[in-house]
Amino acid sequence: MPLPSKFIRPGTALFAATLTLSALVTGCSSGGDAAPASPDAVGAASDEVTVPVTAATTEIVEAGAEPRALIESRPAQGTRQQAQLVTTATVLQQIDDQPAQDFSTPTMTMPLTVLVTQAVSNTVPSTTIDLTLGDLTTPDDAITGLLEPATGSHAGFTISTSGAVTALRLRPDPDAQNKARSMIEQAFYQAVYRTVAFPDQPIGVGAVWKIRQQVMSAVALDQVTTATLTARDGDRLTIDVRIEQTPKSPVFELPNGAGTLDVESYTLQGAGSVIIDPSLPLPVGGSITVDGTQLFSDPASTMRLRQTTGERVEWAN
Numbered sequence: 650m651p652l653p654s655k656f657i658r659p660g661t662a663l664f665a666a667t668l669t670l671s672a673l674v675t676g677c678s679s680g681g682d683a684a685p686a687s688p689d690a691v692g693a694a695s696d697e698v699t700v701p702v703t704a705a706t707t708e709i710v711e712a713g714a715e716p717r718a719l720i721e722s723r724p725a726q727g728t729r730q731q732a733q734l735v736t737t738a739t740v741l742q743q744i745d746d747q748p749a750q751d752f753s754t755p756t757m758t759m760p761l762t763v764l765v766t767q768a769v770s771n772t773v774p775s776t777t778i779d780l781t782l783g784d785l786t787t788p789d790d791a792i793t794g795l796l797e798p799a800t801g802s803h804a805g806f807t808i809s810t811s812g813a814v815t816a817l818r819l820r821p822d823p824d825a826q827n828k829a830r831s832m833i834e835q836a837f838y839q840a841v842y843r844t845v846a847f848p849d850q851p852i853g854v855g856a857v858w859k860i861r862q863q864v865m866s867a868v869a870l871d872q873v874t875t876a877t878l879t880a881r882d883g884d885r886l887t888i889d890v891r892i893e894q895t896p897k898s899p900v901f902e903l904p905n906g907a908g909t910l911d912v913e914s915y916t917l918q919g920a921g922s923v924i925i926d927p928s929l930p931l932p933v934g935g936s937i938t939v940d941g942t943q944l945f946s947d948p949a950s951t952m953r954l955r956q957t958t959g960e961r962v963e964w965a966n
Contacts, residue, residue: 697803697820702841705813705862707848713856713878720847720886722812724776724930726768732931734759735963736836739940743955754832755787756961757796763930769810776808778930782833792832798824799833806841808930813846813862843937843962845876845888845923854881868912869897879922885933886925892939893918901945910945910954917941923964936963 739753760783767777781803785796802825805818817837821830848858860874872894880887894917901910919939923932940959946952 696823697818700817700819702814702816703863703865704815705811705844705846705860707811707846708859708861709848709850709852710857710859710875711855712850713853715853717851717853717856719849719851720812720927721769721810722776722808722847722927722930723769723810724765724778724928726765728763728765728768728929730763730929730931731966732761732763732933733963733965734761734836734840735961735965736839737959737961738835738839739957739959741957745952754835755789755792757832757836758786759833759836760784761931765930766805774809775815776810776930778806778808780804780806785829785833792828795826795829796832798822798826799829802833804833804837806930809846811846811849812844812925812927813860814841814844817841839960839962842872843890843892843921845874845890845925845932852878854878863897864894868901868915870894870917871897884926884928886927887922887935888925889920889922890937891918891920892937894939894941909948911948913944913946913953915941915943917943917958919960921962932964933966934964936961938962 735756735758737754737756741749741751741753743749762781762783764779764781765776766779767773767775769776781801782799784800785793787793787796799822802822803820805820806814807816807818809815819834819837821833825833842862842864846860848856852858856878858876860876862872862874864870864872872892875891877889878886879889894915896912896915899912901912903909917939918941919937921935921937923935923937925932938959938961940957943956943958945954945956947954
């Protein structure tokens, strides 16, 4: 029996947990609140889109041991950092008893040259950074070949003093194919929503706080991250995190107006640890892994869609 078009239409095989930014980017104006361009940046400003990121709020559960200090992200203007972002996204999708389909993307290693183009000041509340992509690689030589034109492309973050990313800027290379752009967007999306935001009160080692944020995707998700400051070595902070997502709505809005699915069950949770130096714009180490299962049903039939999803984000200097 042929599948309903809502399940096989191109683009609908993407999933709530690791949804790419393509739909969001399409709806964004390139004339938004983009941060100042890096002196090293290339390409016309009209090629850049700014994707807002939902606000993160924090709540202290335990302030931790003395001495306590207010932790803020305040890298100086002109600060440079060499970072490496490694992401993996897996999704297995099954309709009824049919064979499961694998829509995973391979592990991608993304070297980043980071430049702080605007520092926090009395008149500027956020830090803006420019990211230059190095040679992107995957275990799949064919996909690595698709990613080659993206070398030297630019992106950027706007970061609040809490360390939360408040906007993502994308400047795709005109020669990059759609699959390559989608993988890069997805990698940044994963990284943005695994960011640790610090509370606006002093904390010490042993502090525990909750970070609440809505993740915008086909299913609006409430994400709660429980963070624990486990160690402090000079400026370097080690934070353990536990993540859990729950859907805000019982309805999955399919992309491109393809209809809706009912959310019968949804789980996504995970944990990890990151190392942060507040004088640098990006984490200097660590990894976070989340996984889960989802079950959706078609309100117009008896058909069910099952998914097993997972993500891993790793940082290194």
